[in-house]
Amino acid sequence: MEILSRMRHTAVLLGLCAALVAVPAAASAEPTAPKTPRIPLVSTEQIMPHLRALQSIADRTGGNRAHGTKGFQQSLAYVKGVLDRAGFRTSLRPFTYNGVLGHNLIADWPGGDADHVVLVGAHLDSVEDGPGMNDNGSGSAAVLASxxxxxxxxxxxxxxxxxxxWGAEEQGLIGSEDYVRKLAAAGREKIDVYLNFDMTGSKNVQQWLVVHDDPRATDVFEAYFAAKGLPTFDIGIGGSDHESFGNAGIPVSGFTTGVGDCLHDACDRIDNVDPGTETVSANAVLGVTWQLATR
Ligand SMILES: [Zn+2]
Structure with missing residues (x-):
């Protein structure tokens, strides 16, 4: 993510880490069950196994999960397997880049108004120089856990x-551009909003950097973080797969926790992801997506 690599924010460290780790494992029992389910929570223990799986895939396949590699194919198979077992309708969407076959993985939850789609995504590929755990195993795991x-x-x-x-983000948003290009105009109009998550578990997080574009999603994100007392920063638009959607006139939002350390490097391993920050981020993905989809 090139744009973010230039962003070094000056806000003071707020000593968030300890507070971030404390996420309740489950809502307490209620005497009477509510008719509408409450927004669920995801725990660190439900998120980190996905990152451990992606790290071990990279370790087994030559150290990365880049476009055209076994590491990417196995990452796809892992995520698809989890989604299939959870009842999603999954499909692999092939594309070719640099003469090499790549895929996007799409997962639909049955039901809801098909003319009003809330689409939530993260790029699954890494660069060739490392396993890509914060960039973007973190976003991939946060979206999957949600x-x-x-x-x-x-x-x-x-x-x-x-x-x-998405596949081949690191080659220049190739997978998401392919998905948008292959949507008919009518298909594009049905996407109410696209939410992108690229790097969600950065160490030493200072702010949650929110993409300000779709007004409703922006408001829900800002309200979510404000209610938790977490600082945000308007990152504007661009730098990851949401650009493919924005360029096609589709409203976008999402957030990142910034580039952190080891960007596009061999040291972007699982220990480069802060479990507390990742847990806060995954719950923000979940909470905001839930609100946008159910209301
Ligand atoms: Zn990225």
Missing amino acids: AVAMSRAGVAPKRHLRFAW
Whole structure:
């Protein structure tokens, strides 16, 4: 993510780390079950196994999960398997780049108004120089844990919920551009908003950097973080797969925790992801997606 690598924010460190780790494992029991399920929570223990799986895939396949590699193919198979077991309708969408076959993974949650789609995505590929755990195993795991939590909670959204894991982002947003290009104009109009998550578990996080574009999603993100007392910064638009959607006139939002350390480097391993920050981020993905899809 080139734009972010130039951004070094000057806000003071707020000593967030300790506070971030404390995320309740489950809502307490209620004497009477509410008719509408509450927004569920995801715990660190439900998120980190996905990152451990992606790290071990990279370790087994030559150290990275880049476009055209076994590491990417196995990452796809892992994420698809989790989604299939959780009841999503998954499909692999092939594209070719640099003469090499790549894929996007699309997962639809059955139901909801198909003319009003909330699409949530993260790029699953890494660079060739490292395993890509913060960039972007973190976003991939946050979106995956959110999708599974929604399935477990039996979400019945008003809008249609779709999740995506993009290929070949690191080559220049190739997978997401291919997806948007192949949508007919009518298909593009049905996407109410696209939410992108690229690097969500950075160490020494200072702010949650929110993409300000779609007004409703921007408001929900800002309200979510404000309610938790977490600082945000308007990152504007661009720098990752949401650009492919924005260029096609589709409203976008999302957030990142910034480039952190080891960007595009061999040291972007699982210990380069802060579990507390990643847990806060995954719950923000979940909470905001839930609100946008169900209301
Ligand atoms: Zn990235």
